[in-house]
Amino acid sequence: MSINSIENLCDELFYEIFDYLNGCELYYAFSNLNSRFQQLINSSSLLLKLKLIYSRTQEIFMNNYQQVLCFNKNQILSIHLWLSENTNQIISLLNIDSSFIRLESLILNSIEPDLLNKLLPTLIVYLVFSH
Template structure:
């Protein structure tokens, strides 16, 4: 590989932003648009950083129940996030 090609590849690699480079505040903004249980299901046990984010007192969960949701689904999908994050729940609808 010639030096010019390597330089261009290095420039491209440096300009690519990965999700890991986002600040915690950006994640809090993104999470503000999502249901608390969906956040928990998507990001819990992903890695240490997300575990810290999910446990942070800066993150408040908004949980939305849908009228069409069956009792089994409520128990399976919502019980664990509510139990582990009860101090961080901002609202339940």
């Protein structure tokens, strides 16, 4: 059996490949490519590892952040945020709730103590009601 197109590969192989990619980049690269890839990235079998780095290109960051984080909550396994500026805006959008059914890890780099204090109550509520 010969495979003459990448699209002919089995779903399991794509999931294995996707496991090595940042969830935001995966979503950005494959979400509107074609219907098969759209189905693959929206499948409950795919768990996303998000590495969000806030940079000077705020528009790209916020677009990735909002699209992936907000619309794929049930697929997110981990969130790793690197923040340097405009952290108030980003943290205010980070609403961890019971829809993050697979979230196992949350890492926030470079967060100021007062912002962490604002975020902790919502995380405590999430932990109490989700486990």
